[in-house]
Amino acid sequence: MSSLLSGRRVLVTGAAGRIGSVTTEHLSGLGALVTALTIVEDPALKADRVVIGDTRSEEDVATALEGADLVVHLAALAHRDSGTPYDVYTGNVISTFNVLAQAGALGIGRAVVASSINAYGVPMNHHDVLPAYYPLDEKIPSDVDDWYSLSKQNDENTARMAWRHWGIDVVSLRFPHVNSPDVLRRQSDGFRTNPVAGVREGWSYLDTRDAAYAIELSLTAQLSGQHTLFVAAGTTNAPFATEDLLDAFAPRVPRLRRFAGREVPMDLTAARTVLGFQARHELDLPTDRLET
Template structure:
């Protein structure tokens, strides 16, 4: 069962100037939700959205911003393993997440929704090729991080669980594959066609940024969340080859637990559908035609 977001109580979005942050802010603002942004860099925002320019690593500084908020959507992070040395990414991301959770708990914020990552499963990055243990991938698949970014996301989820146990804070973490805009998705499809298997480590998975923004809004509004992880992804792959054939060819040791007909995604988003009422709406196959 879900409820609507109370439009009178603000939703705070950290990392509001980032690609995903902008999409989330725009989605909430368009729905009439009062939004407050937090980012270390000043950037344009929709009318009526106030943005606090500050680093997201000091819970004491965050508390006045969070006071009275309906929820916090935490997106501020170094967004991938290529943004710096592993130790810098790890310490930056984990410090920010802990600060956000701490400030939210102290201020009595009812819910935090945070960005985790499918990278923590260890398949999409790191020095060694790994295959999924099974498909479709669900929230129970073991984490096997191979880099500082992936490890930071595993640690973030552990911090979320700890704050829920210790304080009762309601926390949802969304795990997702590569974020795409229409143009970027077309580039990936063309690259996979030219170099079959190019996207094998990402399992040919994606989520369109507007669909992901909808998922964060749904996680704010949903009832019955104590501490939960949700897989969020598009319903199809970035390949013209059927999914089961892709797995047999590039991940032959992966156990296929149930049929994946046609171009069905390797990600199982059934939990998000059941608990959040969220389902992906975008597929690149119905967007602008992709051609070489």
Template sequence: MTDSAPPVKPARVLVTGADGTIGRPVVQALLSAGSSVTALSAAWSGPSPADRVFTGDAADETLVRQALEDADAVVHLAAIPHPGLGTAREVFVGNTSATFTVLNVAGEVGVRRAVIASSINAFGVPFNRHDLTPAYYPLDELSPVAHDDAYSLSKWVDEQTGAWAYSRWGITVVALRFPLVRDLPELREFAARLGRNPGEQARLAREGWAYLAMADAVDAVLRGLTRPISGMHTLLLAAEDTLVEEPTDLLLDRFAPTSERRRDFPGRTAPIDTSAARRVLGWVPRHRLGDPSGPISTTFQETPA
């Protein structure tokens, strides 16, 4: 549910996973926008610019309660980000227990806005070991699930935990289904390697060859914190084009011929439906692989939905 009220900038935000790929840019963007930041991470690659810093596990209830002191919003990014980075139990239990702990404690102490990191993998097909392709394109938040790995299952469960937190505590939760997120120069290098690797192109067909520039990912997080909305919202994000230079319809003909195609995808149009994020957050991806790679200023300014 949305309304016409102006956006509200949180005074203090707890960011978990604050030393991660997305965490560090989010912390910097929040500080640049005038919010105070509490940063929590299991380890640190360098000093954090946040004025309050905690080291430890986001599933540690005592630590999370301390870190949430004076916070009025939370960005939960802490997770084991790949099924191969631990045992199935470590990945699933670690991710889901951290999300439950952060949202439950936030609810207990009165926080009423949270943005959590989900994944384009949450519907399960991209990492599934079986010979599957998505039921249809474009991918959307309702794509039928087929879970076969602990990471994807954990992200899907995290979304259900967000719905529980809204019901139990009245926390508005925005779960962002991120694809591959990097700065544009790194994405261009990845795309160049992908163009020489048909096997990897076939694998990435399951997630629509999607990517997202870091600035657009950070913008979605900030909008998730400030947009005048309520409820639980799971939102799929992606750039408007794909990582592959070949036309999308030809790629789908080659790599996903049995999947239903609900519309055409001219040129390199990404077969990803981001209309929910546009409607709920007023968010539009502003970066493509072919664009200049100059820095983009990310603020709390709203653009019309």
């Protein structure tokens, strides 16, 4: 397939992960030459070059970056409880610094980094807090009290530093919950019985195929600088009207506008404007009456 990525060498870190494996296959299908950097072996990886290594290792990253034109950095401990606080925080921030610093020093022109909705701190916060307003956007005030969210916030700081110091353009994608359609539908079933569980994330979600598509666009869009963008499906993963959900579970949180049907209460303007991104795989859910 002919595309803007045909023949270009793309390093994908965390290539055996949930988003990484789908992204590796997607980019390979577009004609990219994919180097997969993974800490675990996976014979199913759709990459023409595989490096088994650790993104915290300068040597392993240097080996993986050989010949790379573009970088997709997805490797991370992906939850607050994925390890000790020390391991989660240091592993994530060292990996991101190591990858971006080496890529920048090599003169690589573009990197995409997996940030998270958790970079604004509220979703994993153990205090009784809600977002400052809806829709969530890139300027929303943060309230961080866990090490994973802090690591994602500092990954975004690292991206800005790398751009300023080396001139490497970086897109940091604030992913919501990303998963396969079957898992997302099970999550939706959970929200049917316990809808309040999704209030801090605005019931946002993204199909793994759309995550890979957003990464593709981030690699090929005409842009410069460092961009932090929320990406999500345009609808919620709850089978209720968004206004009813907010009335029930966040009645005192200001709304900067109203939401139609199951419209996700997240401002996706930047992703649409900068990348031209719009999710192509949204769940077909009913809009039921919310009983509280």
